[in-house]
Structure formats: structure tokens, C-alpha cells
Amino acid sequence: MTTNRKEVARLAGVSEATVSRVLNGIGPMKESTRVRVIEAAKQLNYELNAVASSFARGKSGNLGVVLPHVPKVHLFSTYYFSEILSGIGEAVRSKGYGLLLLFRDPATVYDYVSLFRTQRVDACIILGASAVDTDMEGVNRLAEERLPFCVMDQRFDNPSVSVVAADHEQGSYEAVKHLIDKGYRKIGFLNGSPQYSNSWDRMTGYRKALNDAGIKLDESIIYEGNYSRTSGNRAANLVYADLEKLDAIFVSNDRMAIGLMQGLRERGCQLPEDLKVVAYDDSDAASLTEPPLTTVKVPFYEMGRLAAEKLLSRLTDKDETETVINEKLQTELKIRKSSGN
Template sequence: MIVTIRDVAKKAGYSITTVSRALNGFDDVNEETRAKIMAVAKELNYQPNRVARSLVTKTVNTIGLFVLGRSSFQQGFIADLVSGLIDEASTHDFDLLIFGTQSLKAGLPFQQLCHQRGVGGAVITGLKITDPIIAELEDSPFPTVLIDVPINGPKATYVTFDNQKGMVQALDHLYDLGHRKIGFINGHLEAWVCRERLAGYKKGLAKHGLTYNKAYVYNGNFSKESGRAGAKELIKKNPELTALMVASDLMAAGALEELTAMGYALPEDLSLVGFDDQTFAALTSPALTTIKQDEYLLGRLAAENIIKLINDPGYLPEIKTLTTNLVIRQSTGPVKS
């Protein structure tokens, strides 16, 4: 049933040493011998036990993906991120082990945990910028790639999107439609992307000579409910607003509900822009104009990066920033004159 190198050696008539060296490309094996061994290995469907091999070689081809916080699973992008990670890992003959928060709760030092599980490097998503582990990972020799959180160390880097550019794109779009009073519903500032999105909002305003007004910004928490509350508050306090930008599609959906309930017709009375381009952004009524992020590609990039960090001692960590795209749908339109 389970074929070991001993079975192959016995059937081929050579030692396990010769079998191993034949299969692993050593040049001190006669080519005819090698061919015979390879044929037997193929016939028996022999596959080297990676566990045993990794014990000897101390090389590891497993990436650990840490998804922190149950709510991270409820963001729309995890599936695509995982899909991208798997596809890239697979082309490099790496496997992907997934861990949730409880793995880190056990009080076991991060690297010990990874070593115990045979993980050679970690991709982590769901970190807040205040999480202490970030400092710990920064100078660590253990390869790490963070998603959407900046880090820069000898073996640590991150992948993300150009959030600022995305926000500028959205603001350009609204400006071109004639909007001059533009509000912003952000997420919580513990998420680095929210700091970036705020900076992009400010940059977009400045680009068009518009004044940043603190009262036009609401800090939510990425939930639909905070999107509703944000829209309600911003519009109540600033009825002159003609457009709202929102830091996530889910919050934008909440804002849409609230605005509709308040009697606004979108986009005639007010324009709305989300962020993410989650599946449902095309399903709301009106469908959301939003900033698209290709999370599948981000996953591939993260995997590519962590594999290099694991495999190549001389590899210098590179920060990878993917571009975003404005997707115009029906939630934005010309300002009402």
C-alpha cells in the first residue's frame, strides 16, 4: 500500500542509497541503473515521504497562513486570497497550512509554533497596526509576509494595494461629475489601509483644490451598521454634501440603505462610492461604483514573496503594492444643479 524507498530498492536490486541518489539526480549513478530505478519507482508510484525528507534536509515547503480574528473570515476577500496563495504555492511545490486566531492564543511563541508544525514562513492577515507581534517579526530571521500592514525587516515584508491611488481615482471621478462637497466614511484607524484611504481622500481633495474638512469624515468599523450610522450622521450634520466615499463595500451597502430610507435617490440626489469591489457591489440597487482590488493576485504575490524569503538566503524583501481600479456602476452620477 504505502511504498517506501526500501520497497523500491528491493525491487530494483540496489541499496536505498543508490535509489535515493538516482532519484535525486546525483551523478555517481550509472545511467542505466538510474533508468531502471526510476522505472521501478514509477511502477510502484513511489513518492518520497516529505515528513521524513524534511527531517533530514531541514528544508520546508509549507507556508502558514494566519487569519486573525473571526471577522477576517467574513471579509469578502479571504477566499480569493487563499485561492491565489494555493495556486502560486502549488507551482513551487509548496503547501498551505491555515491557522486561525486560537493557534496564537495558546501562548506558544510564534516561531516555535511554526517550527513545530513544519512551517517555513508565514503570511498573516487581520493584523491591527497596534499588534505587538509586528515588532517581534520585524527583526526575526523567520520569513514573514504581512497582508495590508507595513513591515520591513531582513526577512519580513508586506503586500498591499495602492489605497491612496484608489481613493484619488474615486475622488477624481466624483470631481469630474461636478461634486465639490464630498464626505468620507472610513473604517477604524487600527487598520493600516484606513490610514491610507484617509490619506488618499485628503490627497484627492488637495489635488482638486478642495479643502479637507474634518467634519466630513466619519470613522466606522467596517460593519454594515457603521456604514448606516456614518451616512446618517454625515448627511444630518452636513446636508450640503453631494457625494459620499466609503472605505468598504459593506459599509457602502449600509450607507445605501440609510440614504434610501432617508428619501435620497441615488445617484440623482447623492453619489456613493465603495471600496473593494466585493461580489455584491454589482448586486445592490443601484449597483455600487467602487474601487476594485484583485485579492487573488495579492494572494499569488504574497506566496511568491514568502517562497523567495524561505528559499533564497540572499533575497532582499521587496514591498509589493498592487494597483487598484475604479469600477464605475450606477451609484455615481452628475451633481444635481
Template structure:
């Protein structure tokens, strides 16, 4: 295995020059940089990561905690974080917690044990204070997508309230007055904000929010199906549903097919996320698009600033947009 000294001898420079060059601590003439790069390639030199960690105090790795990597939303977020990290020479250690609090705690422990330089935290369950207590002493942390109250670290969220408002306004403008909402766990930030957007649009239109048509459970296909079955069995039943995730919307579509209700002919539907499958389902799903790639990139940039002890924005809110497809019917008009 080639050593740093071997690279230095091949390139005709000192080992110190090679070391400082690899750690971005020296400016060298282009010809010298080219000789060092050529020597590294010829000798297949790989830096001693342990030695580098001891000299720089950094692992050049971060931890990414995601609730469920099988969910396309979290998978796309993780891919965006990994792409941004790779551009800056950072590896990403990923933990898929399945919403298990013990797994979330284990991931935070890796930061405490200095196995990584920082942590991007995503959760899909309300915190009982456990996560906040563990994260609070740490500065190299960014919260992505969902909040954990009581932690003073940078946050990267989307405009949840505005997204639900746009979706509900779209249904109202299509003539719907009997609108239900299906969303995730109570006490979760995104759930509260999306419910607020729904209520704002309904209030502006002078429409009632029926308590039995506000169903909160999980951001999952199974819950979407179960909640939709409940709504479809009610009398009267809604003419439209705002599903606060595309996964919930898929569950709603499963329920409508099971009981023989046509979407959008008998029930209009709007999702939230704009997952890649949203335009492939039948009918193609009208939904709120979240800028997922931008969310992941921004989260890593905020974390890198924390690692490098530079200023990072405490809260970043990214805009969302309404994507109109074929799952909403205008009352008294053709499908739209």
C-alpha cells in the first residue's frame, strides 16, 4: 500500500506539501498539483482516514436519520442529501428508524460518540421530550421536514400551511363544499400546519369544517385506506378529500376502488408531496409539490455551516406549488 511519502517522492515534493495539499491547506502551482494528482493515481494512494481524523478532528462523515427509506419521499430526500454531501467530500451514514424511538436514540448516540461530524434528523412521530433532551447539547444538527420542539438548531421545512391552503382553494374553486381532510399523527408540526391551511381556506369560503371529516392518524397508505373507508361509509359523504401525503392518497384510491366509487367522478382527491408515482396512478394525482431535492441540499449546507462554525439560517421555509392533473372534478362540469 502506497504511503504519503511514496506520493511525495514520485511527485518530487515534500510529504508535508502533499499532506497540506490533500487537506486544502496550501495553494500550489498548477504544475505541482498535477504532479501530485498523477502520483496519487499511479500509486493508487488512499489516505489513512484515521490519521486524517486525528490531524483534522473531523470524520468527514455525517449521519442521516430517516423514518422510512422505502417511502419514496424519504428516499428522494436521502438521495438529495447524499448528493450534496458527496460534492463536499462527506460520506453519509443512513439510519432508517421505521418510526422506532429506540433507533432514533441510537442514531443520535453516534453523534455523541463522535463517529460522525454532524446529524440531519428526520422524524415522523411527535417527540415526548426524549429527542429534544438528547439533541439539545449538540450544535452540529439540522432538523429536516419535521420539527422537534425545544432544540436550538437550524431547521429546513416547507410552507406546509400554504400548501394545504392552495389544495383546499383548488377544491373550493372547482365547486366543492363538502371537503374532508386526512393527515398524519396529531401534534406533529406538518399535520398542525396543513390542518391550519385547510381551515383557513374553508373559513374564507364560509364553509364548515366537520369534525368527523378531519381524520388524523399516520402518513401511510394503510391509514389513508382505512380513513377513506370511514368517510365513504358516512352519510352524507364528502365530495372531495385533501390527503396530506401522496401515500395517504394512494390509500384513498384503494378504498374507492374497493367500494366502486369513481375518482374524480364521485370523489375528487388532492395529495401532498408530488412523488414520482403521482402522475402515473389512475387518475393522475393533483397534488402539492414539495421541492425535495432543494430541501436535501439546503439541509446539508446548513449542517456544513454548523460543522465549520459559520453562521447558518435558523429557519428555512421553502415554497410549494399546486400541480394540477386529473383527480379533481369540477362540480357540474367535465373532469379537470
């Protein structure tokens, strides 16, 4: 490798340091010099991929992704994580980086800063963060250091925390409005775990849609699960007992909706006749259920790709190194049979 760089330098008539700077895209450079080096490198078949160039700069060449460890859950098999990771993976791959997945114990404050200090990662995305103290403290410490990182789909009050999220308030508003527009008034809500800001946002959208239609909120038909299929199935008990109070129900993700519908069917319900359902995510399973799910499509893949692209461009573009990322992507209601169409 050293020999090669020397040869490129000789052929281009520049110093080895200049070859490195051109091939690693560091600093200002006369265009004619840049072209001469690239031509020489090509002529000598000198290949420098992004990883090699990262090492040359004392970097890891890795984008880190920190995920919560959830016992017994096959995290990569959930639509939420698999789609976000696919999007991150695409951005990382196209820039020649590696994707370093690290697992954190949600009960302790994760030491993100040392990931950077030990040069395991050049930048970092945090998935599955919540408003519990340990998560907030870990993220806030990272923000203090002004290191390149981004939180996915969880809002923080701290203005120096970069976030890429979806607009769950708007998504939920449209989901509930769709049911109201179809003439339903008694609309229940099965929400997910309260430690996530996107659960609060769904609640805000739900309340707003009812309020705008002059429907009084009925706390007795608001249920709570934890985004798992099992928790949806468990909620079927309560929902079944409340059927007379319900025309329809809005459910915070497809997995819970699938569990709920299965539980209701086992108790003899006809769907969508006995209860209209609108779910959330538009996962692969949404169009396979019977009836197929009306659901809010969330651009998880695009969110992952956008976060990774923005972070990686921060690494190379000096003007952007201090920019806080703050992106909110729009959702889209997919209308199928479960809402009575």
C-alpha cells in the first residue's frame, strides 16, 4: 500500500501527502492537482476504498447503531427495526462504511461517549430510545460532547439533540378522522408503551381528531399495550367486554392490531362487522391479514436512510459538523377493509 501511494505520487508529480489528501477528500486542493492524482491512481490501478481512507484519517469507518436489548424479542424481525436498519444499511453501504450494531441494557446509562473515544464509531444512531431516565441521561451526556449522533423517532427537549422522526400526531389524527368521516363516533384507542414520545404524539392526534369533530373523549375506552402482538391479544379481553361502547378502535401498531383481531375472532367476533380497526405502520403483514388492515404507513426505511446520510455527510463536510439534524417525515393513511370499506 505504501509503495503504491509512492508510485501514484511519482506519476502525478506530487508529494505522498498530497495523494492522501486528494484520495481522502481532505481540505482544499487545486482542481488540476486533484485530477492529476486521480488519473495517476487510475492508471496504476490504485484502489482506495472509503474504509482504507477512513483508516488513513485515524477513523473506524463505522457508523454505530445502538439498540436496546429486549429479552426474548427478535429485534431484527420487527418491522420497525428491520426497516429502519435497512435504510441505514443502504446509506452506510453506498458510502463504503460498516454498520456497527451495539446493544444497550435499558436499565443502565449507556456510555455512548466512549464509543467515540475508543474510535469504534465515527458517528452514531440511537434506536429505541425512550423518556426513561437512563435513556435521557445517556443521550444528554452525548449531546454535551457535540459528537455526531442522531436519535431515531424519539423527541428530546434538549435542542442540541439531533432527531429524525415521523409525524405521528398527524398520522394518528388522519387515522381517527378517517373513522369519523365514515360516520363512527365511539372510537376507542389501544396505545403502546407510554415511555415513547411517539405514543404521546399518537394520543395527541387521537384527542385532536375527536375534539375537532365535537366528540367527547371517553377515558374508559382507552387501552394500553406495549406494541407487541401478545399485548394486543391480551387487550382483546377488555375490548370484547366493551364492545357495546365501541364502533371502532384505533391501534398504535399493526402487531397489536393483529393480536387484538385474533383475540376478538377467538371470542366469536366478525371483523370488520363487529368492530372497525385502523392500525399503524403498514408492515408487510398489514395486507395479509383477514380483513386486510387500514393502517398508517410510516416511512421507516427513508427515516433510517436520511439519518445515516445526514450524519455521514456531517463527517466529511466541515460546514455541517455543528448542524443539529431535525427532520419530521410525513405518514400516509392506507385504506383497506378493516375499517369497513
